Amino acid sequence: MSPVPMYEVIYGDLLSQIKSGALAPGDRLSSEPALASQYGVSRMTVRQALDQLESEHLLVRRRGSGTYVAEPSATYRRMNRLGSFGEEMGVSEVTTDTKFQGSVVPPDEVRGKLGLKPRQKAVRLLRVRLVSGTPAAVQESWLPYSLAPQLAREELIGGSLYGTLLERWGVKLKWAEQTISAVAATGEHAGWLGVEQGSPLISITRVAFVDDGTPIELAHSWTRPEFPLFARLET
Amino acid sequence: MSPVPMYEVIYGDLLSQIKSGALAPGDRLSSEPALASQYGVSRMTVRQALDQLESEHLLVRRRGSGTYVAEPSATYRRMNRLGSFGEEMGVSEVTTDTKFQGSVVPPDEVRGKLGLKPRQKAVRLLRVRLVSGTPAAVQESWLPYSLAPQLAREELIGGSLYGTLLERWGVKLKWAEQTISAVAATGEHAGWLGVEQGSPLISITRVAFVDDGTPIELAHSWTRPEFPLFARLET
DNA sequence: GAGTGGTCTAGACCACATG
DNA sequence: ATGTGGTCTAGACCACTCA
Numbered sequence: 281m282s283p284v285p286m287y288e289v290i291y292g293d294l295l296s297q298i299k300s301g302a303l304a305p306g307d308r309l310s311s312e313p314a315l316a317s318q319y320g321v322s323r324m325t326v327r328q329a330l331d332q333l334e335s336e337h338l339l340v341r342r343r344g345s346g347t348y349v350a351e352p353s354a355t356y357r358r359m360n361r362l363g364s365f366g367e368e369m370g371v372s373e374v375t376t377d378t379k380f381q382g383s384v385v386p387p388d389e390v391r392g393k394l395g396l397k398p399r400q401k402a403v404r405l406l407r408v409r410l411v412s413g414t415p416a417a418v419q420e421s422w423l424p425y426s427l428a429p430q431l432a433r434e435e436l437i438g439g440s441l442y443g444t445l446l447e448r449w450g451v452k453l454k455w456a457e458q459t460i461s462a463v464a465a466t467g468e469h470a471g472w473l474g475v476e477q478g479s480p481l482i483s484i485t486r487v488a489f490v491d492d493g494t495p496i497e498l499a500h501s502w503t504r505p506e507f508p509l510f511a512r513l514e515t
Numbered sequence: 516m517s518p519v520p521m522y523e524v525i526y527g528d529l530l531s532q533i534k535s536g537a538l539a540p541g542d543r544l545s546s547e548p549a550l551a552s553q554y555g556v557s558r559m560t561v562r563q564a565l566d567q568l569e570s571e572h573l574l575v576r577r578r579g580s581g582t583y584v585a586e587p588s589a590t591y592r593r594m595n596r597l598g599s600f601g602e603e604m605g606v607s608e609v610t611t612d613t614k615f616q617g618s619v620v621p622p623d624e625v626r627g628k629l630g631l632k633p634r635q636k637a638v639r640l641l642r643v644r645l646v647s648g649t650p651a652a653v654q655e656s657w658l659p660y661s662l663a664p665q666l667a668r669e670e671l672i673g674g675s676l677y678g679t680l681l682e683r684w685g686v687k688l689k690w691a692e693q694t695i696s697a698v699a700a701t702g703e704h705a706g707w708l709g710v711e712q713g714s715p716l717i718s719i720t721r722v723a724f725v726d727d728g729t730p731i732e733l734a735h736s737w738t739r740p741e742f743p744l745f746a747r748l749e750t
Numbered sequence: 751g752a753g754t755g756g757t758c759t760a761g762a763c764c765a766c767a768t769g
Numbered sequence: 770a771t772g773t774g775g776t777c778t779a780g781a782c783c784a785c786t787c788a
Contacts, residue, residue: 285776311754322778324559327755335570343755344786360595362748454750461743462697462715480697480715483740505718508696511746513597515689520757546773557759562774578774579767 286321287328294329298338298349309339309347353512360512362456362488364440365409365419368509373412376439379472380406383425383432390422393487393498401425403432405441408472415473417503423496427451445496453496456488460509469502480505521556522563529564533573533584544574544582588747595747597691597723599675600644600654603744608647611674614707615641618660618667625657628722628733636660638667640676643707650708652738658731662686680731688731691723695744704737715740 297303309315312330316323330347333339340350366374386394386402396402405421421441423431428449437444445451463483470477481502488497532538544550547565551558565582568574575585601609621629621637631637640656656676658666663684672679680686698718705712717738722730 287776313754322780324779325777328776330755341755342786343784344753346754346786360748362750452750456748458746458748459743460695460717460746461740462717463740464715478713480699482695482697482717505696505698508694511693511695513595513691513693515597515687522757548773557761559760560758563757565774576774577767578765579772581767581773 286319287325287332290315290319290321290326290329291332294333295338298333303349305349305351307349309349311346362442362453364442365417366440374439375410375413377408377410377472378405379408380404381432383429386422390498394422394424394495396424403428405431411507415504416507417501418469418472419499419501422498427496441497451490451496453488454491456486459485463502465502473502473504475504482507482509521554522560522567525550525554525556525561525564526567529568530573533568538584540584540586542584544584546581597677597688599677600652601675609674610645610648612643612645612707613640614643615639616667618664621657625733629657629659629730631659638663640666646742650739651742652736653704653707654734654736657733662731676732686731687725688723689726691721694720698737700737708737708739710739717742717744 294303294309303309310318312323312326315326319326330339330341334341337350337353339347341347382404383401384404385399386396386404390396390402391398391400394402402425403421403423405419405423407419407421408415409417409419425432428445428451430448431444437447442453445453461483462480464478465473465475465481467477469481470479473481475481482505484499484501484503486497486499486501487495488499490496529538529544538544545553547558547561550561554561565574565576569576572588573585574582576582617639618636619639620634621631621639625631625637626633626635629637637660638656638658640654640658642654642656643650644652644654660667663680663686665683666679672682677688680688696718697715699713700708700710700716702712704716705714708716710716717736717740719734719736719738721732721734721736723732723734725731
């Protein structure tokens with residue numbers, strides 16, 4: 281049997297059609313029996329692919345009517361999934377001002393969360409992200425040096441850390457745990473972000489993991505309140 | 516056929532066994548074929564129930580080994596789901612100081628988000644929530660007066676708004692959309708929460724919906740940073 | 751009434767984990 | 770070697786929507 285299951289093939293095919301716009305929001309898909317015969321599989325297999333797309337809010341099923349491409353929900357894709365900074369902001373005009381990029385021995389708190397041994401080095405990235413030229417957030421990322429040494433000096437592909445990890449080293453982040461709070465801006469952050477010292481910022485601490493549960497990235501971010509987070513909660 | 520599908524019956528049965536502790540974290544469930552014969556259904560039907568429990572992180576499946584009750588993940592249940600204040604805080608010692616409870620004509624911003632007509636009244640609840648006696652958050656809730664008039668004067672069942680809506684009026688919230696940011700504490704909020712005026716607070720605006728998409732509650736909350744939010748993000 | 755998605759069956763072969 | 774979950778089949782009947 282092919283190493284990749286049929287329902288994942290179908291999932292990927294439909295996903296790319298949706299992302300490319302070949303299937304636009306509101307469009308009706310072929311019926312389940314029709315898809316089954318198109319892909320040469322049984323209906324249950326098609327349903328496995330559709331179930332997954334529906335759970336990601338990319339499809340809406342209406343009994344007796346059909347299966348439709350969902351209207352993009354600002355709320356869902358913005359925060360219930362792990363994405364790039366631009367994806368989370370829902371904007372594309374993101375530029376980056378890198379304040380520091382290099383390898384250092386991390387403080388104990390970082391070392392613990394990344395599971396590093398004493399004196400083991402880590403890559404530290406300190407960046408200011410700007411949306412349409414306006415400073416929006418300060419991001420500090422720590423990664424094990426052994427994972428990707430070149431990260432300490434090479435430029436990121438397309439300015440995206442996660443994209444670079446995947447394309448350059450095949451490191452695929454699987455999930456992340458976040459803590460969200462609020463803090464008063466320090467003098468340095470205030471200067472970078474163009475706000476008053478002591479003014480409120482959204483503070484996020486994030487640990488990202490790969491498939492087997494190994495922590496790969498510890499990130500702190502400080503975001504101006506004009507760039508809030510969005511989330512959709514299910515019952 | 517029974518009005519409720521078999522896989523939901525099985526789902527509910529396993530869920531209650533997990534919640535009651537009859538199935539404890541780490542326990543192995545019967546195998547899928549065994550469950551199928553126990554419930555008198557086919558294996559695919561059992562799998563539908565298990566799929567749902569797995570997607571809620573209540574079960575972990577290990578190929579070749581078995582299906583196990585998951586270790587409760589602090590992170591997941593705390594914020595990716597819509598729950599009571601206590602559930603979200605992950606604590607049980609929550610008390611409430613009600614500052615206002617009554618019906619008023621809401622400001623336009625509230626009226627719009629709840630889809631009310633001009634001059635239509637709304638119930639307003641203003642509460643300070645305390646965790647182990649420490650003020651943690653100010654919560655302001657707005658609901659259509661027509662939905663639950665008694666809410667304007669009667670006490671909440673167990674101090675829970677969502678619980679009261681469900682038990683008293685059968686109103687079941689289905690999902691909510693949140694915006695999370697940071698603000699400086701106003702004088703009034705600072706006083707209630709025991710913090711300095713101008714100090715940073717987590718600010719959340721939430722609109723909760725019932726099944727058919729009707730907005731039922733608009734809530735604002737202001738939370739001390741010592742009580743952060745937790746979230747788990749999937750890829 | 752024809753077509754859709756929702757549920758369900760009774761099998762099958764496979765990759766994998768464990769003793 | 771045995772048993773587990775992962776994938777898949779080729780049907781079936783149902784409730785529902787829509788023309």
